[in-house]
Amino acid sequence: MNVYKKELKAFDVYCQADGTFLEPVEWPKCVASVNCNEPPARPYTGTWEWNGNSSFGTKISYTCGPYAKFCDDDGVCLDEIIIECAWNKSWVPAALPNCAAKACQDIPFPPEKLGLIYKPDEKNNMxxxxxxxxxxxxxxxxxxxxxxxxxxxxxxxxxxxxxxxxxxxxxxxxxxxxxxxxxxxxxxxxxxxxxxxxxxxxxxxxxxxxxxxxxxxxxxxxxxxxxxxxxxxxxxxxxxxxxxxxxxxxxxxxxxxxxxxxxxxxxxxxxxGEEMDPAPPLGFNLTYECPDGMVFDMDWFATPFVLMTCQDSGIFDEPNDWDIYQCVLPTTTECFDCTSKF
Missing domain, CATH: 2.60.120.200 (Jelly Rolls)
Structure with a gap:
C-alpha cells in the first residue's frame, strides 16, 4: 500500500555515513493529477477568489458580500468559506451554507417610462x-x-x-x-x-x-x-x-x-455621515405608485402601486415584468345618442 501523500511533488533519498543511500521500503509512484467538476456557484450577492483552475489542491474563497454571512442550521455564521479540490475529484465542502443577509444592497427602480414614483411611509422611509x-x-x-x-x-x-x-x-x-x-x-x-x-x-x-x-x-x-x-x-x-x-x-x-x-x-x-449604511434592512418595504389621478393601464380598478420587500436572501422581490405597471390617465368615451334604430 502506497502511504505517500498526494500533495508530494518530489521525493528525496539521503546518502548515509556508510556510503549507501537510504532507500524506502516502497517507492512512491507517479500518478496523474485529478480535476474537480464545476465548483459551487458564487453567491448572488457575494464574492469569490478563484484562479479558474480545478486541479487537485486548488482552493476557492467565498464570501456572501458586505451585507451577509454564511450561517448553518446551528446558527454558526462565518464571513468566509474556503473549499478545496480533493483527490476524489470532489470539492470539499461540496456545498455552501446559505447566505444569511442583514440588508439588501441593490435597490430596484422601475423604468422611468412607466411613470411610477417612490412613496415613502413612516416605517419605511429613505x-x-x-x-x-x-x-x-x-x-x-x-x-x-x-x-x-x-x-x-x-x-x-x-x-x-x-x-x-x-x-x-x-x-x-x-x-x-x-x-x-x-x-x-x-x-x-x-x-x-x-x-x-x-x-x-x-x-x-x-x-x-x-x-x-x-x-x-x-x-x-x-x-x-x-x-x-x-x-x-x-x-x-x-x-x-x-x-x-x-x-x-x-x-x-x-x-x-x-x-x-x-x-x-x-x-x-x-x-x-460615518455611520450611514445605504442598504435597507431585511423586511424593509419599497413602494412605488402612479401619480395622483393615474391608473394602471392593465387594470383601471386596481390600486396603482407596487410593493417590494427586502427578503431573507438579501434581494428585493422585484416584479419579473415591470411593463405591466404602466401608469396612464383614465379616458372615457361619451355617448350622446346611443339609441339604435332597426
Missing part, C-alpha cells in the same frame, strides 16, 4: 435622491461636493455597486476649479491595477501610487469609501487594507464635483 446622494444613478454621474466641511465633520464618500466586464476602467474623480483634480482613482480590473493621482494643472500630475493586485472582481459587490480630513484623503476598497494617507495638493475650497465614469454599475453614491 431618501432615494438628494443634493449629495443618488440611488441607481446613470453613469457617467456627477454630484456636487458638499464643501470643506465634508473633511472636517468626519463624513465620507461612499460608492456601492459592481464593476462591469466591458473593458472600461472605472474613474472616480474629485473635480476642482482651474481644471484641477483633487483626487483621481482608477480601477482597472482587467490588469488588476489600482491607480491614484492628483492633477494640479495641465501636464502637472502628482502620482500617488499604482498597486497591482486586488480582491475586487468583475460583477462582484464593491464598496469604495473615500474619507478626508484637514490633511488628506484615505481610500478603502472592500476588504482590502486601507491605502496610505494622501496629503491634499488642491485646497478643499476649490473642489466642485464628484465625477464617476467607466464600467461600473452603482446602487448608491453619495457624501454621507
Amino acid at each position: 431618501t432615494l435622491k438628494s443634493e449629495y446622494t443618488r440611488y441607481n444613478p446613470f453613469i457617467p454621474m456627477k454630484i456636487p461636493f458638499p464643501g470643506p466641511n465634508q473633511c472636517i465633520k468626519g463624513q465620507k464618500l461612499m460608492l456601492v455597486g459592481k464593476i462591469l466586464d466591458n473593458n472600461q476602467p472605472v474613474n472616480v474623480i474629485l473635480e476642482a476649479t482651474q481644471n484641477q483634480e483633487a483626487f483621481h482613482l482608477m480601477i482597472d480590473i482587467a490588469t488588476e491595477q489600482i491607480s491614484r493621482w492628483m492633477e494640479l494643472e495641465k501636464d502637472v500630475v502628482v502620482n500617488l501610487e499604482t498597486s497591482v493586485g486586488t480582491t475586487i472582481d468583475f460583477l462582484e459587490p464593491v464598496i469604495i469609501i473615500l474619507r478626508c480630513d484637514e490633511d488628506g484623503f484615505s481610500l478603502k476598497l472592500n476588504f482590502d487594507p486601507a491605502y496610505p494617507h494622501d496629503l491634499h495638493q488642491v485646497p478643499l475650497e476649490r473642489i466642485k464635483n464628484l465625477l464617476v465614469t467607466g464600467g461600473i454599475e452603482l446602487s448608491f453614491a453619495g457624501f454621507v
